[in-house]
Amino acid sequence: MLKKISVHQLGLGMHLQEFCGSWMEHPFFRSSFVLTDPKDMAAILGSSIKEVWIDCDKGLDVAAGEAAVSEAESQAQVDDEIKQMAAGQRQIAPVSAVQELERAAKICQRSKQAVLTMFEEARMGNAVDVDGAKLLVEEITDSVSRNPGALISLARLKTADDYTYMHSVAVCAMMVALAKQLGLDEAQTRSCGLAGLLHDLGKAVMPMEVLNKPGKLSDAEFTIIKSHPVEGHKMLLGGVNVDPIVMEVCLHHHEKTDGSGYPDRQSGDQISLWARMGAVCDVYDAITSNRPYKSGWDPAEALRKMAEWTKGHFDPKVFQAFVKSMGIYPVGSLVRLTSGRIGVVMEQTGKSLTTPSVKVFFSTKSNMRIMPQLIDLSSPDTREKIAAREDPAQWRFADLNELWSGLPGVIW
Incomplete structure (x- = not known):
């Protein structure tokens, strides 16, 4: 039987079924295992996770008299969460x-x-x-x-x-x-x-x-x-x-x-x-x-x-x-606009595959870097268009990835 309990109620010998919250908030890849190592307990208590599901049929239960979500309520919550996921009811708001x-x-x-x-x-x-x-x-x-x-x-x-x-x-x-x-x-x-x-x-x-x-x-x-x-x-x-x-x-x-x-x-x-x-x-x-x-x-x-x-x-x-x-020009693509400016694709605009949002940062006319500027090619006020793809190997912009990601030195 599943129960939702506070992480402070966890004890060695309990079967941890699932963490409540994003997997990014806890220090484990696996979320279903029996707690046997005090170091694992300390890692959970040191994370931002506040509650967990335990399976009392596969491990120890909470101590007698300790308050926890009732077994019937626990199972009902689990069933409801599973039904919502299966029905695709999780709403994710789009962001930039x-x-x-x-x-x-x-x-x-x-x-x-x-x-x-x-x-x-x-x-x-x-x-x-x-x-x-x-x-x-x-x-x-x-x-x-x-x-x-x-x-x-x-x-x-x-x-x-x-x-x-x-x-x-x-x-x-x-x-x-x-x-x-x-x-x-x-x-x-x-x-x-x-x-x-x-x-x-x-x-x-x-x-x-x-x-x-x-x-x-x-x-x-x-x-x-x-x-x-x-x-x-x-x-x-x-x-x-x-x-x-x-x-x-x-x-x-x-x-x-x-x-x-x-x-x-x-x-x-x-x-x-x-x-x-x-x-x-x-x-x-x-x-x-x-x-x-x-x-x-x-x-x-x-x-x-x-x-x-x-x-x-x-x-x-x-x-x-x-x-x-x-998109025809995926995020990170290097392109040259009709003005002669070179930029990196930042995002698809949803209006056309050929009109993404581009951050320009180099002028081929003056052959020098310019102040970065974000241009939405799908905007009715924008006369610029993509003239051609550019080969990053030829230009060797050392900060190209940082320009579109905003993350210095990002590489895995």
């Missing part, structure tokens, strides 16, 4: 990118550590904590609902060493945004987010010297890497009631519509919608991220090249929806 970026940065930091822990557990042969992963997906989904560009763009700023872990976070966020663009329901959207988070789970058992090799893989090494979808699928099969969408994306996110993908060489309609979504999100983050053997492409340039690959690689309708969710 500037407002969401700082919160998204905290989510990225916690997410990286959570995924790192999850991969380490999988590497040791332990079962995947799907319930803990769902809490992470919920927080990421909320951020995407408030502003899709913030977390997705920040997750792109990963080091080559942390690519595997932050890649999972980025694909999770993009799968959520794409699901919303495709009009999927709340349950399907959460499943897509979880699928994005776990799609590369099989890489946990890949040899690190192959996974992080700073150069082209040999045929033998590539064969090893190509086994990661099957290995991840095996891990998920060992779990309990794992979502079929998660299983499908894990196994088939490297299939291509022309049948040249792996592991099953599926083609066309043989590839599920979920796997087609996973393929687009996976490739976009891969080519826009810095890897051990190459630097990432500019977001807008990446979309242009992916459009050239659509025939034979991606589902055209899914790719079109992906572009709509990201």
Whole structure:
């Protein structure tokens, strides 16, 4: 039986079922475990969490005579919360990118550590904590609902060493945004987010010297890497009631519509919608991220090249929806306006894919930096338009990421 109690009522031997509040407010990736370590008790008491749910059937109860929410009331609250989540009744108010970026940065930091822990557990042969992963997906989904560009763009700023872990976070966020663009329901959207988070789970058992090799893989090494979808699928099969969408994306996110993908060489309609979504999100983050053997492409340039690959690689309708969710010029893209000023895309305006909000900071006419100015290209008072994409590698603006994120030196 579940009970909601104050953290000050917690005792060793109790089965902690769930924290009341955001997973970012407590120091644990997992939220369902028996309290056996006094250090864990101290960490909970030192956090901002005030109440928790305990399961009296799996651990000790509160002391006799101590006040707690009644068992009947506890179960009723749990049932009501579950029903609200299933019905998609959680209301998330949209905010600007500037407002969401700082919160998204905290989510990225916690997410990286959570995924790192999850991969380490999988590497040791332990079962995947799907319930803990769902809490992470919920927080990421909320951020995407408030502003899709913030977390997705920040997750792109990963080091080559942390690519595997932050890649999972980025694909999770993009799968959520794409699901919303495709009009999927709340349950399907959460499943897509979880699928994005776990799609590369099989890489946990890949040899690190192959996974992080700073150069082209040999045929033998590539064969090893190509086994990661099957290995991840095996891990998920060992779990309990794992979502079929998660299983499908894990196994088939490297299939291509022309049948040249792996592991099953599926083609066309043989590839599920979920796997087609996973393929687009996976490739976009891969080519826009810095890897051990190459630097990432500019977001807008990446979309242009992916459009050239659509025939034979991606589902055209899914790719079109992906572009709509990201914008033709995603956040962080470097562009030149018709005035000759260069700026970085800050946010999509919702009115047109070609009229985002841009922060200009350099004049090509005077060849010097200018005072940064935010321009909403969708405003009827604005005559400026985007004239072309610019290659960040050619300009080498050292503070480019800071200009759009507002976060100095941000990198995961």
